[in-house]
Amino acid sequence: MEPTNNPDFQHGYSSGVEGVNRETYEGYLSSQVNKDWLQERIQEKRTEVTDAERQLTEATESRRTAYAELQNHALQVERLDKQVKQREADRQVLETDRDKLRERRTKAAPDYSLLAGLLFLVAGISFLAGDLIISHEIVAYALNIRNPNEAWAFAVGLAMVSILLKPAYDRLIEKPYQENPEKNHKTYERFKIALAIFSVLTLAVLGWFRYEAYRTDQLKSAINKSVRQLQLNTDPTAATQTLSPATLNQIEKQLNESSELNLALVNSPWALLSFVLSGILFALAGAVCLGIALPVLSAFWFRWLQADIKIWKLRRRIKRLDKEIEPLDAQLAEQRTRQNVLQHNLDLLPALDELKENRQTAIADLNELLAELKLAQTDSRISNFNDGYGQGEATRTVLNDDEQRQLRKEMLSLHNGSQATGSHRTSEPRPNGTPPDKGMNGKPPGLRPYQTVRKFLSDDMG
Numbered sequence: 001m002e003p004t005n006n007p008d009f010q011h012g013y014s015s016g017v018e019g020v021n022r023e024t025y026e027g028y029l030s031s032q033v034n035k036d037w038l039q040e041r042i043q044e045k046r047t048e049v050t051d052a053e054r055q056l057t058e059a060t061e062s063r064r065t066a067y068a069e070l071q072n073h074a075l076q077v078e079r080l081d082k083q084v085k086q087r088e089a090d091r092q093v094l095e096t097d098r099d100k101l102r103e104r105r106t107k108a109a110p111d112y113s114l115l116a117g118l119l120f121l122v123a124g125i126s127f128l129a130g131d132l133i134i135s136h137e138i139v140a141y142a143l144n145i146r147n148p149n150e151a152w153a154f155a156v157g158l159a160m161v162s163i164l165l166k167p168a169y170d171r172l173i174e175k176p177y178q179e180n181p182e183k184n185h186k187t188y189e190r191f192k193i194a195l196a197i198f199s200v201l202t203l204a205v206l207g208w209f210r211y212e213a214y215r216t217d218q219l220k221s222a223i224n225k226s227v228r229q230l231q232l233n234t235d236p237t238a239a240t241q242t243l244s245p246a247t248l249n250q251i252e253k254q255l256n257e258s259s260e261l262n263l264a265l266v267n268s269p270w271a272l273l274s275f276v277l278s279g280i281l282f283a284l285a286g287a288v289c290l291g292i293a294l295p296v297l298s299a300f301w302f303r304w305l306q307a308d309i310k311i312w313k314l315r316r317r318i319k320r321l322d323k324e325i326e327p328l329d330a331q332l333a334e335q336r337t338r339q340n341v342l343q344h345n346l347d348l349l350p351a352l353d354e355l356k357e358n359r360q361t362a363i364a365d366l367n368e369l370l371a372e373l374k375l376a377q378t379d380s381r382i383s384n385f386n387d388g389y390g391q392g393e394a395t396r397t398v399l400n401d402d403e404q405r406q407l408r409k410e411m412l413s414l415h416n417g418s419q420a421t422g423s424h425r426t427s428e429p430r431p432n433g434t435p436p437d438k439g440m441n442g443k444p445p446g447l448r449p450y451q452t453v454r455k456f457l458s459d460d461m462g
Helices: 007-018 022-107 114-142 148-159 161-179 181-232 245-266 269-348 352-396 401-427 449-461
Strands: none
Touching (some): 022 269, 181 245
């Protein structure tokens, strides 16, 4: 239980003796306790608002510093990333060119080996040389071209027919077959069969003509031997070597036979066919051999002297770019790691919006507490006034008329004097531990209300 010397107990006791309504002082006590509690909460909220403002200031400064440092690393990351991407793009272009060259090199692989290509080249040159010799020795003689330069020029022109036939052979026969063997193999096979048959026929004609030429040569040799034999049959003892008319007739007859053999050989249709067919065969064979040899040599030229050299150069450039990219990647990784660390530290800092919201909440709570404190102070003063009014009314019932008039006069003069000195008295400090002159509700402790009034009046009259 509370001690009986408590001011609230004493005031309640006196109010109960005087018959004053207790609810008035109960409201006063409730308002006082509520006011004290509100003052404590207000002080806490003010401290909370101060802390929130301090945290907001510190967080703003920390974020500004962290963001400035983060931006520095972000710029480094962006710069290094652009350099790496540029070199990666260059490297990708080089790799694309290298892959295309490798693909072209693979597609350019010939069906024949280099040795076969060289053999076909030699064969084509041989056919051109044979055609050149035939043209120079026979056609130029037949056309009665006496100037050797003109004869060779005409022969070379005829031999170049093989070069003229080569593009036709490449475009009509060889190239379609290489591009689509399944579709054009019949045409290619027919051409090869026709060329083989033509070659065999030409060789047969040439063989028969060679036989005729050989037989004619043997007959001419026999005639020449017979002529020499007739010339040797003359009398060696004679002073002059005179042939008899019969011998001369025989010799002339033998010479006529030799001339007839030459004319028969020259006018032979086999001779005509052999020269015509051999010229055509040499031209076609030269075109075919060159059509096979030149693409093979061109393919090896491209593979060995162009593609391989370019691939080697591209490989060196790619290695050089790899050496440049490697340190840039290391720097970029380091800068990104530092950027991530700074970003993580920045994320760990309190959010400014949250701090601002906390500050606004604390300020709003403080304003609410101040409003409640105002209401508590108002209720406390009203309750104090009502309690004093009730006690004064209870005191008035025990005073006579003279005491009441004297009391009103004194209260009026006291009220006028308190307006001048009230502020000074309320501001005077009291020593520590010194109790106030009046107890709760403005009355001296230990006296009844009517006793207090009578004492006040007697002191004033005395």
